[in-house]
Amino acid sequence: MANERVTSLKDVAGAAGVSVTTVSRLLNGSLELPHETKKRIEDAIRDLNYQPNPHARRLSRGRSDTIGLVVPDIANPFFATLVAAVEEEADRRGLAVSLYATLNRSGREVAYLQLIERNHVDGLIFVTNHPDDGQLGALINRTGKVVVVDEDVPDALAPKLFCDNDRGGYLAGTHLAEMGHRRVLFIGGPERMISAQRRFQGLERAMYELWGADALLLSYKGEYTVAFGREAAKRFIAEGMPASAIFASSDEIAIGLIEVLRSQGISIPQDVSVVGFDDVGPLHLFAPPLTAIRQPVRQIGQRALSLLLETNWQERTPCAVEELLPVEIVVRSSVAPPANPKAAMDKKRTRG
Incomplete structure (x- = not known):
């Protein structure tokens, strides 16, 4: 039995008597329409059982709604706890997290930092566990939208979050x-x-x-x-x-x-x-x-995600701003x- 044809955005636009662009902008929240026009589109969506493609909607906004989290080793209890804290905070904010374990190898770190340039993630929480030879710092400065956590990348002009x-x-x-x-x-x-x-x-x-x-x-x-x-x-x-x-x-x-x-x-x-x-x-x-x-550790993970989301990356002047969280004995x-x-x-x- 042949599969039923999936309703497209063009089908909705035709039924509502508007352009495909109008339907798309209404769905991604970038357009206000008169009540009557909006109702025609919503009725067409319901009648045709149209299911919006979330990936396509995110691409149309230039966003993935996904945060990248780069850590050296997920088997280490410290990093496992950090990952869990970031996941919980992302879930609370309706975001997805893509986890990347580098095995503490600089080549893998470089590859994952390049995800921002390819629009695979909206930003990165980046954790390294070895000294940098300058390569990581230069790449972070080029890509932007990176928060450096737990261990420093000295040349990176990025928000940095460490314990005291x-x-x-x-x-x-x-x-x-x-x-x-x-x-x-x-x-x-x-x-x-x-x-x-x-x-x-x-x-x-x-x-x-x-x-x-x-x-x-x-x-x-x-x-x-x-x-x-x-x-x-x-x-x-x-x-x-x-x-x-x-x-x-x-x-x-x-x-x-x-x-x-x-x-x-x-x-x-x-x-x-x-x-x-x-x-x-x-x-x-x-x-x-x-x-x-x-x-x-849990507070570090939560704060790292908040810092990534709260930073105005368009207006931010590149500089290394360091934030310390308290420790106790x-x-x-x-x-x-x-x-x-x-x-x-x-x-x-x-x-x-």
């Missing part, structure tokens, strides 16, 4: 210093990334405020991954546990770190204290529950006054 990384480091450092720690190891992301820089700066400021010249800060720099957390823990042990406390600057790093420390019989916080960062995963279920700096049970370093190492050797 410096404040997070400061809260961690203050807590550790007040508990008596003056030798602290910072395990952070790549040195050129704004999150790593600011978290360390905040930690450093807090430690020097309390301990002055007696403060001793060490730093291991790598990736925000479980694998790097493991590597850092092995190095920490091999170097004779040179700090009484560790500030692991992501949930993923903390997980890898704790895994190795536990396997080597090193107790938290009896032998070494640990503070994490993000507090997206179920850190309260750890043994012991992990003290951490909490990012407002969630104190649990992974920090205690410093252990005797020699006793801790002797205990480790005995168990080994």
Whole structure:
């Protein structure tokens, strides 16, 4: 049996005695018509059972009603929570979200940024997790309609939304210093990334405020991954546990770190204290529950979409406008006054 012919916009226009353009503009809201003319078109739509093509309507307005969301990795709990928050906010506003996972590869990031130029999306929320060589910044400046979230693209003249990384480091450092720690190891992301820089700066400021010249800060720099957390823990042990406390600057790093420390019989916080960062995963279920700096991840996702939609891109003067969202420290049970370093190492050797 042959399919019935689908009613077209031309059929509606013919039945109503108007042009196709008139019907199209009425449907996309760009034309006001006399009541009688409008009624004829609406009657024709009903009688002919015309179903407007939403994709065609969006193209006629130069819009897709779709927002692009570019993230490095959807398996990471931080990015998964961010994605969920953006989806919920978009749904509330009647918009669709196209999700693109880059695997943290610059080539894939470039390809997804070009979606704006091809009108596939109305704008992008863009999250990277590695330093930029200038290529991403240049492309963002060319395409526009991009909000940079979580990690900086330094050359991008775009709205930027971060958590207050410096404040997070400061809260961690203050807590550790007040508990008596003056030798602290910072395990952070790549040195050129704004999150790593600011978290360390905040930690450093807090430690020097309390301990002055007696403060001793060490730093291991790598990736925000479980694998790097493991590597850092092995190095920490091999170097004779040179700090009484560790500030692991992501949930993923903390997980890898704790895994190795536990396997080597090193107790938290009896032998070494640990503070994490993000507090997206179920850190309260750890043994012991992990003290951490909490990012407002859901608020970051919601605000990112609002910022993208509220910016007047036609009148906006290109510049980097940075907005910071507050963080807080969630104190649990992974920090205690410093252990005797020699006793801790002797205990480790005995168990080994």
